[in-house]
Amino acid sequence: MKKFILCLLFFAFLFNVSAQFDANYDESKVPEFKLPDPLKTFNGQKIRNYKKWESKRRPELLNFFTENMFGEVPGDLEIASVDILEESNNALNGKAVRKQVDLVFKNRGKTLDFTILIYLPKTEERVPLFVGYNFYGNHTITEDVEVIISEAWANNNPSFGIINNQLTEQSRGVRTNRWCVDKIIEAGFGLAVIYYGEVDPDKDDFSDGIHPLLYIDDQQQPAADEWGAIGAWSWGLSRAMDYFEQDEAIDESRVVVFGHSRLGKTALWAGASDERFAGVISNESGCGGAALSKRRFGETLWRINNRFPHWFCKNFRNYRKNEEALPVDQHELIALIAPRPVYIASAEEDRWSDPKGEFLGALYATPVYELYGKKGIEQTEMPAVNYPIQNTVAYHIRTGEHDVTEFDWEQYIKWASEFIK
The missing domain is CATH 3.40.50.1820 (Alpha/Beta hydrolase fold, catalytic domain)
Incomplete structure (x- = not known):
């Protein structure tokens, strides 16, 4: 009986603590x-x-x-190689140029790469660019069947056909409403998107993604003042900027970083910590x-x-x-x-x-x-x-x-x- 009462008191305590910090919607x-x-x-x-x-x-x-x-990025890690996976001068019904560019990073015997999907208006001039992450893969932002489906870990979403943490064809184009690619191109801007899970999977596990490439000795977790996932995603945007500085079709002086929700936090930190944006x-x-x-x-x-x-x-x-x-x-x-x-x-x-x-x-x-x-x-x-x-x-x-x-x-x-x- 005494254990039962103590158990009730413990759960009451947890309830009260939780209630104390429930979301407040009263000004x-x-x-x-x-x-x-x-x-x-x-x-x-x-x-x-x-x-x-x-x-x-x-x-x-x-x-x-x-x-x-x-958190601080615990070291420097430059692009080891840039691979053009695919490109076309006849994308979006002939209105745009499409590039799919893979950035590769290597350190401590480990390798990580992430793919940037880029759409640019057809012009001889260098173009300004919006760059941002997406939540479920580059193929979700457009119905373009040429966009490569990432093999990286993803949060399950059965309504998008994502089970067993694997992206599939079923999710192609499910997030076109969030990007307005045609309007961006028609306005004379380019768009570059990256699946954020390729840089760092969105889960409480620092054994994959970019973090292990910068661990020291037998380190398993970032130190208390070292980067979390938002820091890693921001780092990835800066490495994309490294590439934009090399791409002669992009005006690297007019790159705008965009983000929604947790990736909106990421955009703010990327812009604050990297003045090139x-x-x-x-x-x-x-x-x-x-x-x-x-x-x-x-x-x-x-x-x-x-x-x-x-x-x-x-x-x-x-x-x-x-x-x-x-x-x-x-x-x-x-x-x-x-x-x-x-x-x-x-x-x-x-x-x-x-x-x-x-x-x-x-x-x-x-x-x-x-x-x-x-x-x-x-x-x-x-x-x-x-x-x-x-x-x-x-x-x-x-x-x-x-x-x-x-x-x-x-x-x-x-x-x-x-x-x-």
Whole structure:
């Protein structure tokens, strides 16, 4: 009987802890918090111009996010070889050039490769480019039957015909709605996509993917301040940029990194840590992305670190249930992209990602952009649904759920056409 009572008490304790950190969708329950000033150093020094930002404040913020959130890449790993797997000058009903490029990496007797699917408009000029990851393989973003199906591990999704963690023909074209390839090409942009599972499988297991290539001796897990999955995916985007610098058809000075959800977090970190990207689009990135952590609205640091412990470095777990101890917040991650253009987007029904927190992330990053004479978010109230704010710092909230839609891409193309010079 005593054991039974103790068991009941234990489960009651677990229930209460879980309830305490359930997703909050009530603005009246958002705790009071003081947002750190992006223009004040950790020791209290005021930053008054962009030179001081670049020499003092930006380095310390970048270092903090590296050591305590996304993790450091523990070494250099260059492209060992570039293999053109397939190319055509008659793709998308004759409107585009298609390339499928395999980047190969080797170290410590191990090999990893990932494939970039590239569509480019037919032109003699070097073209600007959107680059981003997809969730279920390059073949899912188009009905183009020539796109190679990845053999990498994938999360099961029976509705897409994905079982036993294997991608199949059944999933070809199931995510065409998220990419609007024709609109991108018609606007004069190229598109490059990568299946994120080829760089690092999205599971709490660091025995595969890119991590083992940089382990030391008998290491089995990244150290507490070393890269998690988001750090690895960001690394992969930078290696894609290494390739773009070699491709004479691509204008490497006008490459915009795009991401949705967890890959929206990835896009922000890639843009913050690699200044070669000309702009960043973060679509509904939520907690750990554009949304302010200290609001504790929707997904929280406690939930994200427990459900997806592999996304961030282990040091980030020090702040779960302890957001008030964070000396930074996500507006400062966005600010690290300055003065390059950045677009933050939300969806009205995606409360888990905290649309207001995402808007505030963009708003409170604006003072850093103003140091450069760039226009950010000037209004303190969220814009009306489906009425974008398009400045160097851009934002919109649209109708609908957690997704990428044609409306989103129409705004991104319009914005990039104006601000990616």
